[in-house]
Amino acid sequence: MTTRLFGFAGGDAGRWQVLSMNTLAGEPLASVRALDVLEGDTCQTQARRWVLRGITSNERYVMREEKENLVAKQQGLGRPQSMCAAMIPLRKSVDWWALTQDERRKIFEDQSRHIAIGMNYLPAIARRLHHCRDLGPDEPFDFITWFEFAEADTAAFDEMLKALRASPEWQYVDREMDIRLRLAKCE
Amino acid sequence: MTTRLFGFAGGDAGRWQVLSMNTLAGEPLASVRALDVLEGDTCQTQARRWVLRGITSNERYVMREEKENLVAKQQGLGRPQSMCAAMIPLRKSVDWWALTQDERRKIFEDQSRHIAIGMNYLPAIARRLHHCRDLGPDEPFDFITWFEFAEADTAAFDEMLKALRASPEWQYVDREMDIRLRLAKCE
Numbered sequence A, B: 001m002t003t004r005l006f007g008f009a010g011g012d013a014g015r016w017q018v019l020s021m022n023t024l025a026g027e028p029l030a031s032v033r034a035l036d037v038l039e040g041d042t043c044q045t046q047a048r049r050w051v052l053r054g055i056t057s058n059e060r061y062v063m064r065e066e067k068e069n070l071v072a073k074q075q076g077l078g079r080p081q082s083m084c085a086a087m088i089p090l091r092k093s094v095d096w097w098a099l100t101q102d103e104r105r106k107i108f109e110d111q112s113r114h115i116a117i118g119m120n121y122l123p124a125i126a127r128r129l130h131h132c133r134d135l136g137p138d139e140p141f142d143f144i145t146w147f148e149f150a151e152a153d154t155a156a157f158d159e160m161l162k163a164l165r166a167s168p169e170w171q172y173v174d175r176e177m178d179i180r181l182r183l184a185k186c187e
Helices: A064-073 A094-098 A101-111 A114-120 A151-165 A168-172 B064-073 B094-098 B101-111 B114-120 B151-165 B168-172
Strands: A005-011 A016-025 A034-039 A048-055 A084-092 A126-131 A143-149 A173-183 B005-011 B016-025 B034-039 B048-055 B084-092 B126-131 B143-149 B173-183
Touching: A005 A143, A048 A126, A048 A143, A064 A114, A084 A151, A101 A114, A101 A168, A101 B101, A114 A151, A143 A151, A151 A168, A168 A173, B005 B143, B048 B126, B048 B143, B064 B114, B084 B151, B101 B114, B101 B168, B114 B151, B143 B151, B151 B168, B168 B173
Parallel strands: none
Antiparallel strands: A005 A034, A005 A048, A016 A034, A016 A173, A084 A143, A084 A173, A126 A143, B005 B034, B005 B048, B016 B034, B016 B173, B084 B143, B084 B173, B126 B143
16 A cells, blocks of 8 residues: 655654754754654654654646656665665745745746756655645645665765755745755664 | 634534535535534534545645736625535546646646636635645545625526536546535524
8 A cells, every 4th residue: 555644753763864954944853863754644653752744745846748757767765775865844935835836836947947956866866755734734844855865876965955955946945954864774 | 813724514513504415426425414614623523424624725726917816806705695605525536636737727727717717706706725635645535615605696606616517627526515505593
C-alpha cells in the first residue's frame, strides 16, 4: 500500500542521523539527533521531540512539457547510493498565498526558474515534495521537501539550494530549516 | 478568530433543515434531517450521522483580473435574506489529478467557463469553497462547496449548476452529492 501522508519524526534515535540543523528564517525547530520518515497517519510519536506531517499531492505549477522532462530525468528515493538526505521544511508568507495562480507561477518559474534549476541537478538529487498547509489550520510549515543524494553530490546540492534561495520566490519564504542527514550506521 | 477549517455535520437536528439529498455520482451519503456547519477542529461529532471536513485555501485557477471582478461582485455568507443553502461535496477522478496545472486550467476555464459561469450569478449566489483532498489520505471528497441564496434565487442556482454540470470539467467528477437546505425555524 502506498500512502500520501508522511510523518517526519525527530528524536534521539532513528534511521537517519542528523548532521546539522540550520535555521534560515523564522523560528527554529528543537534540536534532535536522529530522524525517521514514517508512512501514514502514524501514532509512533512517543519518545519523539517533534513530528511534522506532510502529504504528497497534485502538482501546482508544472506544465505538461516540464513534467515530461522531469519524469524522463528523475530517479526515485531509496537508491542504494543515496546515503545522504536533506529535509527542508518551509513556510511562505501571507503575501504569497494572497497572490493568484498566474502571479505565483510567474514568480515561481518565469522569474525564479524553480523547475529549471531543479532539472539541472537530476538525476543526482532525488526529491519528494510534501504539502502541509491544507492538512489543518495550524501547521507550522507549508511544505516539507525531502531530498536524497550520494555523498559526492553534496556540493551540487548546496549549489542548487544557493540558486533557489537567491531567487525572487524566496522573498516570500518566512520560515525555513535545513536539516542534513546521513543513513545511520548499523549498531 | 477566523478559522480555515470547517466541519459539515449531518444528523437529526441542526441549524439547517435538509430539504433534499441527491446523489449525482458515486456513493451516496447516509440520509440526514439536519446539518450544522461547525468551525475549527471540532469534536462535536456525537449524535451526528456523519461529519465531513473541509479547509479554505488559496485559489488554484483564478487569475488576477478574474479575482478582481469576483471580489467586486461577490457578497459574503450569512446575509439575512439567505434562507436557502446548498452543500455540494464532490470528488474528481484520478485522471483529473494526474493532469498538469496548465491542462487543468484549460479544462476548468477555457473549455468549461467555470469562473465565468459563477460570475453570472453574483451577487445572488454566495459561496465558500472548502478543500478536502489534502486534509489526509482518505478523505471521501476532494471539495465541499457551500452556497447561500434567497429562496427567490433557487431557480437561478439550479440553472448555474446545470451549466456547470454540462461542462467538460464535469467529466472528471466521479462522486457528487447535492444537498439542499433551509434555515430551520425557531422551535
